[in-house]
Amino acid sequence: MIICPSCSSEIEDGAYVCPICGASLNGELYTITILKTQKNIPWSIPTTYSVSGNGVEESISLPNREGAVFTVPAGVYTVRARYATKKAELTITVDSNVNLSLLLKLSGKLVFEMN
Numbered sequence: 001m002i003i004c005p006s007c008s009s010e011i012e013d014g015a016y017v018c019p020i021c022g023a024s025l026n027g028e029l030y031t032i033t034i035l036k037t038q039k040n041i042p043w044s045i046p047t048t049y050s051v052s053g054n055g056v057e058e059s060i061s062l063p064n065r066e067g068a069v070f071t072v073p074a075g076v077y078t079v080r081a082r083y084a085t086k087k088a089e090l091t092i093t094v095d096s097n098v099n100l101s102l103l104l105k106l107s108g109k110l111v112f113e114m115n
């Protein structure tokens, strides 16, 4: 067993992320890459992306088709995107590099999908 440096819980050896508080248990950094994969949508106004959790709070607004890349330690994060009045949200456990697609569904819903 090891002790989480953040919440002092006892955790199984070899865990990358504390199952209690989501804190990173190793020093490695990983990327969360968000891509817009739909070619048929003009994505004509900026999209705001954010990642929060595990002590990280980052937000970026990018124009047009650009996707976003965040670099974070292992942990549990909530990834959000806002495009006009539409919002997408996904909670992910990061213990390796993560690739997400941001899709605008025919129904008008903005969603993340894991690649």
Ligand SMILES: [Zn+2]
Residues within 6 Å of the ligand: 004, 005, 006, 007, 008, 009, 018, 019, 020, 021, 022, 023
């Ligand atoms: Zn913890």
